Amino acid sequence: MLSTQKILALFKKDVLLEFRQKHTFYGILLYIASTVFVLYLSMDNPELNVWNALFWVIQLFICVNAVAKSFLQESKGRMLYFYSISSPVEFIVAKILYNLLLMVLMSLLSLFLFSVFMGNPVNNTWKFAGIVLIGGASISMVFSIMSAIAAKAQQNAALVAILGFPVILPLLMLLMRLSKAAFNEVFKDGALFELIGLIAGLDVLIILLAIILFPYLWKD
Amino acid sequence: MVKKNWWKIVSLLLLIYTVVGGFLMDVPKLFILNETIRNLYFHVSMWFVMMILFGVSVVYSIKYLRGFNLRNDIYAVNYAAVGSFLGILGYTTGTIWANYTWVTDQSQTLGSILKEPKLIGAAIALLIYGAYFVLRGSFTDMDKRARISAVYNIFAFAMLFPSIWIIPRLVGSLHPGAPGSDSGNPALNFKDIDSRLRMVFYPAIIGWTLLAVWIATLKIRIQLLKDKSLLNE
Structure with missing residues (x-):
């Protein structure tokens, strides 16, 4: 059955691999830095809505770049090895955890770079940072599974x-709407919690589906 | 496969009733909508049937994963294909309706129409199933294709659900059923749909559903004949 020890070991393996092969990690960092810089050169201090839209679109592309490789990099032989030492659920949970950590780091970093280069229209920075954390985590989970599917193809x-x-898209629409809370847009009573609840519900759904469906992806 | 054909006759009769009754029977005269309300029998039914067929497709995907019978995969893909086709028809009928209400009478700009949450939700649905077919196209191995695309189908359907059923209820919209308007579920709520419309609307949904299932079964039968040698039964 599920063993936390195995999940942690797989998680640690991914982190270690990232440290050993620093080029991919730095690659993503460079990707973030250069995208933000290009945006800075083409427009500085964009208005609120533009800033918000740009920020989330950039998050999306960072995620595609950072998370997509998580399954594509595993060779067939290595997958066979994982197959023999762990259960699929442990494997996917470890992968999701690792991608979550990676994406949360990258999200916070891009938030920092955005506020340095593109001006900071956010009124409530802590609130927005929280939203960015939720957003990065949700996006990374969806793309972990998409990456697993694409790797099979x-x-x-x-x-x-x-x-x-x-x-x-639906998740991103909710996130963009939620992030307006940090721009001092006044929400109806309860609307904010409704949104957060919806996003959290979707996240739970994603995790559950990943755990249920991954065993079918895994066997060859 | 349903071998009986009484339901095909029922479908035909209901659709004849829908078209004849839909164009000739009395409808409530409403501001802006006027006679265009007759499009309810066609436009809304298309989306209804699309969602039903996508649901059927997901059920067959789940069934495939339970028993790995390729037959279920053929069912799933064909129901998804007919569902997508109905989605395109839903857009077409919606364009006609929007042309006579939102554009001419409310003078909405194209920009505000394209931002309609329901339009976006429907676009997401079509994109998801477009991606589903792209994914299927990228495999050469039949079993693998069936397995992986079944997983994607289930996952995508779960994500599609909020974009069609929840988000349009949260944000402002030109469609009925948005927050602020007093209608709940558009066209389903007993309180806000006129009984004269219901007389045709419910038979229309059943008729279109049966027709769509009929089209799907024809496609499935052709596919089953083509793959006869591969389905070992």
């Missing part, structure tokens, strides 16, 4: 985008 990362973008 033996296709490039482009398939991750094709599969993932329509699926992520």
